[in-house]
Amino acid sequence: GDSVTQMEGPVTLSEEAFLTINCTYTATGYPSLFWYVQYPGEGLQLLLKATKADDKGSNKGFEATYRKETTSFHLEKGSVQVSDSAVYFCALSVSGGYNKLIFGAGTRLAVHP
C-alpha cells in the first residue's frame, strides 16, 4: 500500500544551520506530496506542496523537490531559526476518487540559539 517514510528525530541544530529532513514514499499511482508543520499543542499547517515530478514547493525559506526517480521529497532550509522548532510531517495524496492524506511519523526539529 501507499506509505511515507521520514527520518527519525529529533533533529537538533544551532540557529543558522542548514536543515535537511529526508522523506521517501511508496505509491501505486501519481501522488501529490506535502510537508506539514505542527507547533506544540496545535493542529497541522500546510508548509509546502508539489503535485508532479520535478516540481519544487517552497514557503518561508523551506524547499522540497518532487523526485520521482528516487521517490523522495526531502525538506531543506538554508538557515534555520529558533522559531522553526516544531514537528514536520511528510505526506502524500493519491488522486482518484478519494484524496485522503497518508502521513509519515513526523520529525521533531529543535533549533537552539
Add this chain to the structure above:
Amino acid sequence: DGGITQSPKYLFRKEGQNVTLSCEQNLNHDAMYWYRQDPGQGLRLIYYSQIVNDFQKGDIAEGYSVSREKKESFPLTVTSAQKNPTAFYLCASSMVDGYGYTFGSGTRLTVV
C-alpha cells in the same frame, strides 16, 4: 474568517464512558476527516466523509463512531469499546478533490 473549529481543546473521560468531540467547518468543504495522533507517531485516519449522510472507516475505526448530518459538522464519538483512547485528535476538511486540506487545532483526550 473561514476555518475549522474543534472543541473542547482538552477533554477528560472516565473509564467506560462515551465522549463526543466536536468538529465544525465554515469553509464549504465537502470532505471531512478524523485523525488520531499518538506521541512520536504520525497521524492515523479514523473515519472520513465525502458527503452528508455518508462516511467510511479509516485505518483504525474500531471503538469510534461518527455522523455527518450536516455539511459543516462531523462529530466523533469515542466509545467505551476503544481500549486506549488517550491521544490527540485532529479533524480536517477539504474539497472533494483534496484541495484546501485544512486542520483544526485538535482535542487532547485523556482517560482518568
